[in-house]
Amino acid sequence: MPDRTIPGSSGRIRRLRLLGDPALTAPCREVTAFDGELARLVEDLYATMYAAHGVGLAANQIGVPLRVFVYDCPDDEDRRHLGHLVNPRLVETDGPVIRGPEGCLSLPGIEAGTPRHDHTVVTGFDVTGEPRTVTGTGFFARCLQHECDHLDGGLYVDHLTGLRRRRALRAAARAPWAATAAPGR
Numbered sequence: 001m002p003d004r005t006i007p008g009s010s011g012r013i014r015r016l017r018l019l020g021d022p023a024l025t026a027p028c029r030e031v032t033a034f035d036g037e038l039a040r041l042v043e044d045l046y047a048t049m050y051a052a053h054g055v056g057l058a059a060n061q062i063g064v065p066l067r068v069f070v071y072d073c074p075d076d077e078d079r080r081h082l083g084h085l086v087n088p089r090l091v092e093t094d095g096p097v098i099r100g101p102e103g104c105l106s107l108p109g110i111e112a113g114t115p116r117h118d119h120t121v122v123t124g125f126d127v128t129g130e131p132r133t134v135t136g137t138g139f140f141a142r143c144l145q146h147e148c149d150h151l152d153g154g155l156y157v158d159h160l161t162g163l164r165r166r167r168a169l170r171a172a173a174r175a176p177w178a179a180t181a182a183p184g185r
C-alpha cells in the first residue's frame with residue numbers, strides 16, 4: 001500500500017512536456033471543481049516532480065492546462081517549503097532583483113542566471129478549496145514566480161536577454177532531448 005501521508009506516493013509519474021511543446025506556451029484555465037480528479041492531478045504532479053528531482057512543477061508541464069502547481073523547495077536559509085497551489089495569484093513581487101541560477105524540468109540540463117525579485121506573496125487554494133497564502137524569499141520566491149509564469153504560458157528563458165538568452169536557447173536546441181520535444185512524440 002502506498003503511504004498516503006507522503007505527497008505523490010499515490011501519484012502516477014507523467015511524461016514531462018519539453019520546450020517546443022505547445023502545452024507550455026498556452027495560458028492555463030482556472031480550476032472550477034475541487035474534486036477527486038484535482039486531487040489525483042496534484043498527486044501526479046508531486047510524483048512527477050520527485051521522479052525528475054525538481055523543486056516545482058506546473059500542471060501544463062505534464063500537459064494538463066489547469067492553474068495548479070506543486071513545490072518542494074528550499075529558500076536561501078535552507079528552510080524547506082512543501083505544498084501546492086490551485087488558482088494561484090501573484091499578489092506581491094518586490095524586494096531587490098537578484099540574478100541567480102534557474103532551471104526548468106521542461107528544459108532539462110540547462111541553467112541560466114535569471115533576474116527575479118527576492119520576495120513574493122502568492123494567494124490561492126489548496127486541493128480542498130481552502131484559501132492559502134504562501135510567502136517566499138530568495139530561491140523559494142524565485143520558484144513561486146517561475147511556477148506562476150508557467151501557468152500564464154511563460155518560461156524562465158523569457159526573462160533572459162541578449163547573450164544569456166541566445167546561449168540558453170542554443171543549448172536547448174542542441175540538447176539530446178530536443179529531437180523528442182515535438183508534440184505527439
Ligand SMILES: [Zn+2]
Pocket residue numbers: 103104105106146150
Ligand atoms: Zn519550469
